Amino acid sequence: MLILPFDMVDTSLEGELNGGASHEEQQRLQRTEQIVRRSVDHLDAFEVISSEPVTARIEQAQQTYRYLYDCNGCDVDIGRAADADLVMTGWVQKVSNLILNINATLRRTDTGAEVGGASVDMRNNTDDSWRASALYLVEHALWDNYRSQATTTPIDHDSSSPIPDRVPVNRYPG
Numbered sequence: 001m002l003i004l005p006f007d008m009v010d011t012s013l014e015g016e017l018n019g020g021a022s023h024e025e026q027q028r029l030q031r032t033e034q035i036v037r038r039s040v041d042h043l044d045a046f047e048v049i050s051s052e053p054v055t056a057r058i059e060q061a062q063q064t065y066r067y068l069y070d071c072n073g074c075d076v077d078i079g080r081a082a083d084a085d086l087v088m089t090g091w092v093q094k095v096s097n098l099i100l101n102i103n104a105t106l107r108r109t110d111t112g113a114e115v116g117g118a119s120v121d122m123r124n125n126t127d128d129s130w131r132a133s134a135l136y137l138v139e140h141a142l143w144d145n146y147r148s149q150a151t152t153t154p155i156d157h158d159s160s161s162p163i164p165d166r167v168p169v170n171r172y173p174g
Contacts, residue, residue: 003088007090031130032102036104069089069091
């Protein structure tokens with residue numbers, strides 16, 4: 001799985017007046033992305049790969065599109081170029097200092113199909129809140145959503161795809 005840099009979507013009045021997220025929030029965003037990356041990498045079902053080989057493509061997409069999670073399929077193209085089976089886009093949306101949410105979407109690179117996604121609400125714009133929400137996103141919301149999709153669609157064993165449309169449920173403990 002390739003995890004792309006997370007986006008900050010600041011729709012708050014503070015963000016409007018200041019021209020976007022604060023330096024502190026940009027630092028939180030980077031730390032949050034690293035927390036998500038490490039947490040996903042600890043799950044047995046996924047192997048997180050380095051984005052270094054596609055850094056230029058990521059930077060080009062960031063200059064072309066406002067957000068990587070909404071880039072007309074560039075996320076899938078970047079994932080494919082990195083030789084990843086899955087690509088994750090993520091973003092934090094700030095409505096106010098009390099109302100924020102962290103979001104992630106998983107897509108297959110061979111078909112572009114969404115195979116998982118989640119959103120977790122945060123209350124408070126603090127390091128602790130961002131950290132706890134990022135961990136919950138991976139360990140519960142995203143993971144549970146991905147696993148539940150694995151149980152709803154039968155697997156096409158004749159497919160030449162490197163990964164099935166849905167992962168078999170027996171891959172997961174518990």
